[in-house]
Amino acid sequence: MHDMVRPAEEAAQLLEQYCDRLPEMLDWLSQFGKDPEGGVTRLLYSDAWLEAQQALRQWMEQEGLEADFDQTGNLAGRLQGTDPSLPPVAAGSHIDTVVNGGRFDGALGVVAAALTLSYLHTAYGPPKRTLLALSLCEEEGSRFPVTYWGSGSIAGLRSWESDGHHADKDGVTLLEAAKRCGFGPDCLYRAPSLEPHAYVELHIEQGFVLERTGLQAGIVSAIVGQHRYEIQLQGEANHAGTTPMRWRKDTLAAAGQMIALTREAALREGDPLVATVGSLHASPGVSNVVAGGVTFTLDIRHPHDAVLQKFADELLQCFAQIADTEGVRFTAVERLRAAAVPMHDRIVRELEHICGERGLASNVMPSGAGHDAQMLSAICPTGMIFVPSRHGISHNPAEYTEPEALKNGFKILSDILYQFGYGSVDL
């Protein structure tokens, strides 16, 4: 499978050395934005964010990559290929975090990509096809009400015109904040566009399926489609003592039935469908008054849009019936609709093959969370590799993945980048 520039044993030893560097590099990166509460907070265009990107750039250069920024602050480390006619393959993830987040979400993909390129260069010399390690500037939407700002800008799905005006909680706009860091549409860095041949992202699972099923890696089949609704119910806020049960228009009683049905219907539909009511507000919200108004959120996800649509339609129809029976008015407002994004079939099969070759227990599984790969799918084939998250914890200082699992991910990533860069894989 591999064109051997170095003897296999030597390359394997080198790989282990690079693997061993991964946990310490993640620790190093976590210093930027270390939160007093024990986690990491690196919000887009904050000081900690800028320091991290600048430190990563310096490190990439030390590792032999040509590193530069684009106008949004995305950082790309380039391992120049010998054949300039071949479009580059990129790997990476996002450098920003949620408030008081963990050390692995996004960071793993960024560090692993740069380290992988360094390893491949050291082991095999320059690739035929240019390889890029991306530290994408923003994904979480944790400072401004914009998500996937980095990957979205590259994919042409975000722009200064449409998103630059969004403000953070202090009223600073995304555009202003970018400028203060030396970025923006008028700075001298290149525009964010890229035309990759493919994009591969190594990420922590942020769920506990791999852990519960005893697997070492997940190969993502698709990023699920998602519908999010706000359900609004209007009834009558009557006295809880003096209003007989049969004459009530109780929105909390109606909501209770709808929420119970949501779980029941999702269980009946079965994996991989998930449906969640995570948030509810009742009005007036006092113990001795029948709830005259309720709003709650409904979040439904599935890797196949048709299945998702059918489930959502049927569930909302049942909601309407419940509302009718309870004498309350019912409105479902669609707040978010994201189409499912399948990963490239050839990449999925290649990853399966790699895991098989390496003896790693793996499975193909959907990603229930959104990732940069879903933006970049708009412009190139994509693939994702998951490594286990302890107890599924993420967006939290307790976020954790074993060093052994980190290394497994590193090896899978380097194998597939080898195939793209030095081997025969062409999509």
Add this chain to the structure above:
Amino acid sequence: MHDMVRPAEEAAQLLEQYCDRLPEMLDWLSQFGKDPEGGVTRLLYSDAWLEAQQALRQWMEQEGLEADFDQTGNLAGRLQGTDPSLPPVAAGSHIDTVVNGGRFDGALGVVAAALTLSYLHTAYGPPKRTLLALSLCEEEGSRFPVTYWGSGSIAGLRSWESDGHHADKDGVTLLEAAKRCGFGPDCLYRAPSLEPHAYVELHIEQGFVLERTGLQAGIVSAIVGQHRYEIQLQGEANHAGTTPMRWRKDTLAAAGQMIALTREAALREGDPLVATVGSLHASPGVSNVVAGGVTFTLDIRHPHDAVLQKFADELLQCFAQIADTEGVRFTAVERLRAAAVPMHDRIVRELEHICGERGLASNVMPSGAGHDAQMLSAICPTGMIFVPSRHGISHNPAEYTEPEALKNGFKILSDILYQFGYGSVDL
């Protein structure tokens, strides 16, 4: 039935004249504490409250009653009886309101009581038994976290020692506020104790049963017993996208089932049982996280404590089963327990008789809300008369009762007070 001091026709005409004064006296009283939003706000020991009590005292004196305060600020207008050996019978209600409340809640009973005594005196001269019109200082708990301060003090269920330290939202204690109005345990007014032979209260229904069933008056059988619980559920706040349904510990899904069951079980039990979940809080309360914690309130009421207890026990047992099935931890904290308070059977029958004689469509019904009568039941027989509330609205500027209904209530009240004061009713 009546001992005629005046010819029947003349007394009847006089009654009509007094009846006609009732709506205008209610309007007059509503000026004290008139809220810019259109309702009435008279909080205990506020300026509006003090002005109202002082104005009422003056009016009572004008109507020929001897009026004085007790140490808590309860106002009593006395129509002295000719036989001092007979303990007095009292009628009245509370003078305070909720914030931005209506013109009738409490006010009706106060004004009607004073007006009734004035009518009886004018029509029939002094009674044998002393009659008292009470303007009780506080019932709603709308300023301090103390309810029934007026009637509770008279009944020995409230005291300066146990309740005087309670503070309002500005940190002023009940004792301090009382003193600023010239009341308190050291002032020269008499102590709040009374030893009535009976107490009768005219009040608006604050529900819409009378309106829906086309009745003109309600005769209260009992004030319902009440249990209030805070239900606390603990689960796991997992990612809504990456956590399969069967591995969740979803407290909102569990709560939904419990709330749906509450309504179902209450409907199955039937009138007059009411059970309400009015308030719910989910944590973290965001659309893309499974709710790891939920608390909600459960308010159950019934006129018979044994029925109430059995229903509550069985419902909470079902809740425990649901929690177990959903893998969440469940705690029920009892926040309030009030025993049912039956009205005096003889008073109920007398009121039924009166309504029959007057050709008023009436029914015996429980009171789903608490009233001063339930406190005073601790020291004497009590009875309550309800008149219809338009659409059941209360605690709101839109609170309304037709003048005709107000007059019906006035007539029933004066008939029963006649019986106690001038007639042969002895309990």
